[in-house]
Amino acid sequence: MAKPVYQQVKTELLDLISQQESNTAIPSERALSQKFNVSRMTLRKAINELVDEGVLYRDTTRGTFVSEKGLIKKNSLRPSHYSRHLLYMTRRVFKDIAPILEIPVYEDLLRIVSKHNKDERVAYIDEIYVSKRRYMDDYQDIDHVFEAIESKDEFHIHQTFYPILVPVQFANLMEIALDRPIIMVESLYRTKKGEPIFLTKTFYNPEVETIEISN
Amino acid sequence: MAKPVYQQVKTELLDLISQQESNTAIPSERALSQKFNVSRMTLRKAINELVDEGVLYRDTTRGTFVSEKGLIKKNSLRPSHYSRHLLYMTRRVFKDIAPILEIPVYEDLLRIVSKHNKDERVAYIDEIYVSKRRYMDDYQDIDHVFEAIESKDEFHIHQTFYPILVPVQFANLMEIALDRPIIMVESLYRTKKGEPIFLTKTFYNPEVETIEISN
DNA sequence: TAGTGGTCTAGACCACTGG
């Protein structure tokens, strides 16, 4: 009883779908709920999640169909993750970041800078800003910070996209020219209560990594 | 019986929530379902939508709470919409675009270029590419194309973000320098069946409009 | 007219939390 029934139904549906052509109908909800021995509401919960993910689509009064392969949604808010390599960590006052994190301007912040490689090249670099105080209270360990940053649903994330010229200190790492335009994404992580925890700046290497979103 | 019950419940919940402080609990699902005279499942459907929209958040075993104002989700995939001003429309072959729209390379395409103003300045410019044949068959009228582009849920949209230097022909319109880095977003609109319909390129003026996403 | 998805009900049991 560890996993909910609808989760199990969902994986069974995925098996069934994998053997089916795109744009062909799956069996009706009533037929499937009998086949899997669950109520129609439970079956629908499983299908609804697959529809949300873009695996299936519905046509009211006609049926439910398998989506074209490759139309599965991407999750947008985080870059595809390659192995993280810590570059360095500094601790000092950042007068421009502190107000965003809603802490006193002269309180110490940590800046944690990492690169992420793809096929021997740097795909993106991120800077994580977190208050020294919060780091000590809640995390103590860099790996716990990384874990939190990559966790799902725990935070409200607000992202802003800026076009910039690659900063000199990163151009060399990315092996790109100094006058190269790149995209920097600023992400503010807040708890559900609205308390800001992390600010990250992610610098994408346009020769290696593109930002893509689908719905 | 025009609107489903859960929609009505949702608006009543919004009324109730609007008078409440952030991070305070709303009544329990059982209490609310009695209050509104609906089943708990129906009440939950209303709450679930508000949670998805970021208006409420849940804490299992503790309750459901009102989110901080200003943490409501933005929908990311489309720019905030200002009034559209058609600049020009051309019809010719675009050898690079045709393969993306899966039409013969030498078939005619329409390119529809518009600007979108915010406070007397150009916030962004978009180019819409659509096959001449499809335009005649399905739309006939530019306004129908605009309507389709702005419709919700009708299409699968895949977006790619590119950092570029502002194209010369747009720098003047945007009143920005020629060496200015900007973000160009390429959006491919497909039907649920996977058939590509529109390709759009949106050029954002970084001095007026920023791209923001929240979840 | 038969079949589809969309909605709705009135119950039920569970795991977990806080007092």
Add this chain to the structure above:
DNA sequence: CAGTGGTCTAGACCACTAA
């Protein structure tokens, strides 16, 4: 121990569409 959200059931009626 009482209360919460999470899951689940076995029915039901509706609007719409395709044959």
